[in-house]
Structures are given as C-alpha cells and as structure tokens.
Amino acid sequence: MLDQYLKDPDFLDKTRDIRRSTYFLKLKEAQHHNDSVYNHTLRVAYTAFKLGRRYRVNMEALLRGALFHDLYFHDWRDKNHLFNHGWTHPYIALENAKKYFSPITELEANIISSHMWPFNFKNPPRSKEALIVALSDKMVATTEIVIMFYNFVTRPLRTYKNQKPDI
Numbered sequence: 001m002l003d004q005y006l007k008d009p010d011f012l013d014k015t016r017d018i019r020r021s022t023y024f025l026k027l028k029e030a031q032h033h034n035d036s037v038y039n040h041t042l043r044v045a046y047t048a049f050k051l052g053r054r055y056r057v058n059m060e061a062l063l064r065g066a067l068f069h070d071l072y073f074h075d076w077r078d079k080n081h082l083f084n085h086g087w088t089h090p091y092i093a094l095e096n097a098k099k100y101f102s103p104i105t106e107l108e109a110n111i112i113s114s115h116m117w118p119f120n121f122k123n124p125p126r127s128k129e130a131l132i133v134a135l136s137d138k139m140v141a142t143t144e145i146v147i148m149f150y151n152f153v154t155r156p157l158r159t160y161k162n163q164k165p166d167i
C-alpha cells in the first residue's frame with residue numbers, strides 16, 4: 001500500500017537521476033520511524049507527485065523539493081539531535097541539498113525548509129508546491145506511524161498464527 005510508486009513508470013522516470021545519486025542513496029542508512037529516510041522520502045515524493053498532477057504545479061521543483069525535504073544523514077535518536085530534530089532537520093536538509101544538488105531555487109528551498117509547518121510556524125509554505133509537500137509528508141508520516149503501531153500491537157498474535165505445528 002505504501003510503496004505504489006514502484007509501479008509508476010512516469011514517477012520512476014522523473015526521479016531516476018536523483019534516486020540513483022550517491023547522496024540520495026545514503027538516505028537508506030538514515031533512520032525514520034521504523035524505516036529508512038530513503039523509503040519515507042520516496043513515499044512523500046510520490047504522494048506529492050499524485051497531488052501535484054491535479055493542479056498546475058512546477059513538477060520539477062515539487063519533486064526536487066520532496067526528494068530533498070529530509071536530506072539529513074544523522075541519527076535523530078542521537079543525543080545531539082533528539083530534542084531539536086523536529087525544528088532543525090529541514091534546515092540541515094536544505095544545507096545538504098545546496099551542498100550536493102546545487103543549484104537549489106528559492107521555490108525548492110522553501111519547499112524543503114517549510115515542510116514541518118506549522119511545527120516551525122515562522123517559516124510557512126509560500127507556494128502550492130510547498131503546501132503539497134508539507135501535506136504529503138504529514139499524510140505519509142501518519143500512515144507510517146499507524147502501520148508501525150499496528151505491527152507492534154499485533155506482533156504476538158501474528159507470531160502465534162504463523163507458528164508451524166509440531167511434526
């Protein structure tokens with residue numbers, strides 16, 4: 001359900017160069033909830049892509065902003081990040097995007113830095129592209145948390161059901 005993007009050739013085609021780049025692939029090692037930032041980012045980008053297709057958006061900026069919105073490589077559970085990760089990671093992601101995927105336009109920069117809005121209420125989305133990515137991030141993150149919680153509470157039950165009978 002979460003990974004429908006794998007079946008959309010248009011999305012895969014438009015994101016190929018970034019998906020295969022060294023620093024984007026490094027997101028496979030970064031933790032996000034119970035998964036990698038890499039998987040989370042592609043889900044957000046695909047949700048934003050589907051929403052963006054319904055409106056007249058700058059699709060290139062929307063996809064680049066979505067793909068870079070969580071471009072951080074630290075472990076958020078580390079004591080240096082644990083308490084401020086929610087505020088700081090959009091700016092860390094923007095710095096990394098400028099460093100590794102330059103040039104970053106103003107539109108793309110706002111998509112990345114504002115995606116936690118209204119959490120960081122002083123930096124709101126200033127375009128429909130930024131609003132779509134911020135919304136997509138919340139939709140995907142909420143779904144991921146619900147699935148993680150569901151897997152956690154049903155684990156004993158599923159383990160029991162999956163037990164093979166003695167032979």
Ligand SMILES: [Fe+2]
Binds near residue numbers: 069070089090116
């Ligand atoms: Fe984020």
Ligand SMILES: [Fe+2]
Binds near residue numbers: 044070137
């Ligand atoms: Fe995110």
